[in-house]
Amino acid sequence: MSQEVENCAAHAGGSATLLPVSWEECRQRSWNHLDILLVTGDYYVDHPSFGIALIGRLLESHGYRVAILPQPRFDSPHDFLLFPPPRLFCGITAGNLDSIVANYSSNGHVRDTDAYSPGGKPWRGNIQSRTERRRPDRASLVYSSLARAAFPQVPIVLGGIESSLRRFVHYDYRQGKLRCSFLTDAKADLLVYGMGEKAVVEIAERCAKKQPLLGIPGTCQRLTDSELRDIFPDTELGSSRSFLVLPGWDEIKQKPPLFLDAELALDQHGRSRSARIVLQRQQTHWVVQHPAPQPLSAAELDAVYGLPFTRRPYPLGPEIPAYLMIRDSITIVRGCSGNCSFCAITRHQGPSITSRSRGSIRRECERVAGMEDFGGTISDLGGPTANLFGTSCTIGSCNKHDCLYPKICPNLRIDEQAFINLLDEISGIPGIRHLFISSGLRMEILLQTPQLLEKILRSHLPGSLKIAPEHTDDELLCLMHKEPHELLQRFVSKCKEIGDRLGKRIELTPYIITSHPGSSVARAEKLAGDLQNLGLQVRKFQDFTPTPGTLSTAMFVTGLRPDTKKPLHVARNQAERRAERQILEDRFHRQNRNRHSTRGPKYLHENKKGISQVLKGKKRQGR
Numbered sequence: 001m002s003q004e005v006e007n008c009a010a011h012a013g014g015s016a017t018l019l020p021v022s023w024e025e026c027r028q029r030s031w032n033h034l035d036i037l038l039v040t041g042d043y044y045v046d047h048p049s050f051g052i053a054l055i056g057r058l059l060e061s062h063g064y065r066v067a068i069l070p071q072p073r074f075d076s077p078h079d080f081l082l083f084p085p086p087r088l089f090c091g092i093t094a095g096n097l098d099s100i101v102a103n104y105s106s107n108g109h110v111r112d113t114d115a116y117s118p119g120g121k122p123w124r125g126n127i128q129s130r131t132e133r134r135r136p137d138r139a140s141l142v143y144s145s146l147a148r149a150a151f152p153q154v155p156i157v158l159g160g161i162e163s164s165l166r167r168f169v170h171y172d173y174r175q176g177k178l179r180c181s182f183l184t185d186a187k188a189d190l191l192v193y194g195m196g197e198k199a200v201v202e203i204a205e206r207c208a209k210k211q212p213l214l215g216i217p218g219t220c221q222r223l224t225d226s227e228l229r230d231i232f233p234d235t236e237l238g239s240s241r242s243f244l245v246l247p248g249w250d251e252i253k254q255k256p257p258l259f260l261d262a263e264l265a266l267d268q269h270g271r272s273r274s275a276r277i278v279l280q281r282q283q284t285h286w287v288v289q290h291p292a293p294q295p296l297s298a299a300e301l302d303a304v305y306g307l308p309f310t311r312r313p314y315p316l317g318p319e320i321p322a323y324l325m326i327r328d329s330i331t332i333v334r335g336c337s338g339n340c341s342f343c344a345i346t347r348h349q350g351p352s353i354t355s356r357s358r359g360s361i362r363r364e365c366e367r368v369a370g371m372e373d374f375g376g377t378i379s380d381l382g383g384p385t386a387n388l389f390g391t392s393c394t395i396g397s398c399n400k401h402d403c404l405y406p407k408i409c410p411n412l413r414i415d416e417q418a419f420i421n422l423l424d425e426i427s428g429i430p431g432i433r434h435l436f437i438s439s440g441l442r443m444e445i446l447l448q449t450p451q452l453l454e455k456i457l458r459s460h461l462p463g464s465l466k467i468a469p470e471h472t473d474d475e476l477l478c479l480m481h482k483e484p485h486e487l488l489q490r491f492v493s494k495c496k497e498i499g500d501r502l503g504k505r506i507e508l509t510p511y512i513i514t515s516h517p518g519s520s521v522a523r524a525e526k527l528a529g530d531l532q533n534l535g536l537q538v539r540k541f542q543d544f545t546p547t548p549g550t551l552s553t554a555m556f557v558t559g560l561r562p563d564t565k566k567p568l569h570v571a572r573n574q575a576e577r578r579a580e581r582q583i584l585e586d587r588f589h590r591q592n593r594n595r596h597s598t599r600g601p602k603y604l605h606e607n608k609k610g611i612s613q614v615l616k617g618k619k620r621q622g623r
């Protein structure tokens with residue numbers, strides 16, 4: 001990294017509006033101290049889809065001096081020591097992905113690409129060893145240890161999806177075992193869970209005022225037995241109205257099914273937005289989770305996305321694949337109330353839906369359209385689920401917060417016209433020739449919004465419509481917390497009807513998961529047959545990955561159904577997982593091969609060309 005830092009400093013003239021990534025750049029701003037150092041396992045891309053940029057810009061807007069340390073070398077604290085000790089805290093994240101997900105496939109193979117690194121290369125040079133990777137395994141732990149060595153007196157704050165989903169006892173699929181909370185393993189001072197905007201601002205304020213960090217909404221702390229009892233007397237701890245005590249590390253180790261109980265309790269707790277404090281005993285400490293803050297309001301979300309992002313990667317070198325994908329995309333909605341068992345979005349972003357205002361989305365689109373290398377295409381107006389945009393609950397909320405399963409809740413207000421108006425307004429912005437919805441869309445909502453569905457099919461598809469049936473077996477779908485197969489049948493038929501009317505062939509891209517707990521070779525055979533009967537081609541399927549923080553992972557670990565606690569078949573060995581995958585590959589191989597030989601969406605090539613030119617231009621300026 002040191003050479004890279006020097007290179008970065010050499011480019012400082014061309015990056016004046018990005019956050020500094022070296023002390024040299026800080027000094028060029030006449031800074032004589034640093035308030036906050038944010039360390040990330042991703043390359044620094046100053047775009048709101050990159051969590052570290054969003055948090056960095058937010059803290060900067062509150063007047064703090066913030067620098068980013070992207071992808072430091074991790075064989076020594078050298079890269080950390082290139083900065084002086086930050087005055088307030090050192091924030092640590094593995095990046096936009098859990099580092100194990102980034103580094104290993106679902107079957108444990110080392111990935112040879114990293115979408116969040118320059119050129120998509122996970123290694124710094126030609127040596128493909130573990131120490132030469134840009135992102136270490138369990139990056140949050142590694143970076144915390146280096147930060148502690150470099151800055152012994154500075155509070156260490158964990159954040160991002162890796163730490164958030166590993167804040168309690170969790171499963172690590174690379175190691176194939178349960179692990180304690182990252183908060184206790186890292187010996188960090190604080191862990192921010194979920195979407196951390198409110199928490200990090202309060203942490204910075206308290207650090208600046210030298211106030212204790214206890215009790216900040218949206219954070220977890222580690223406490224010893226005596227610290228816990230000092231803060232919460234025994235009488236209080238006994239109250240189940242104030243506290244949710246999860247099965248602890250020792251109990252789960254002795255009785256593994258308790259892991260499923262803990263995950264179910266966390267799931268319910270998160271969805272109900274309970275104000276109870278959550279406690280879980282680890283090996284030596286307690287993890288204490290304080291209640292989540294209120295989700296950002298629409299105005300607050302607008303303000304965050306209105307921060308002065310340059311929407312550029314740090315001008316260092318090769319392009320960042322993830323950046324190419326999202327460069328001209330716009331986030332319009334946050335949160336998901338779908339609660340799919342295999343997905344951690346509800347646990348991380350929360351079940352409440354916040355939609356940005358049309359004005360704010362329009363301003364961001366105008367800004368993108370005005371950039372010199374804009375190719376004319378907004379690649380996505382989306383979020384975790386694009387067509388949850390504009391939805392709300394007529395009664396405010398409920399404890400279950402399960403708005404789509406098993407049927408759409410009658411209290412869910414769906415504002416079809418709001419999305420249609422948004423699409424019309426953005427399409428009319430000068431310079432925008434194409435406007436696509438590339439994020440996933442919920443089929444059951446689209447069936448209730450036929451005008452929106454037709455509009456999307458007619459004008460806003462980047463080639464195909466991405467849908468997520470995941471499987472066709474009703475029992476498996478129930479375990480996944482997804483609607484029965486009949487929904488997919490109705491949806492395909494509706495799309496065909498609209499396509500016939502429009503005189504257009506509608507292409508659907510179904511996302512499929514193989515080897516989910518409860519699956520089997522026989523069910524994979526049935527899945528392939530069902531999809532063929534519907535005339536669908538499967539291009540996107542993946543083996544189930546037992547990532548931290550999902551109910552499906554708890555099923556995988558315990559081999560139990562979450563509803564009845566009865567045993568469940570789990571495909572754990574590679575032969576069985578491969579057999580399921582092979583069935584789909586055999587059935588759809590020919591179509592896939594033909595598909596992969598095409599060049600892909602035109603707008604992506606336009607973008608790539610544009611970015612190459614921009615990067616070349618900036619390199620020239622930097623010389």
Ligand code: SF4
Nearest residue numbers: 393398402403409412
């Ligand atoms: S009442 Fe229905 S729409 Fe409202 S939060 Fe609960 S499940 Fe969702």
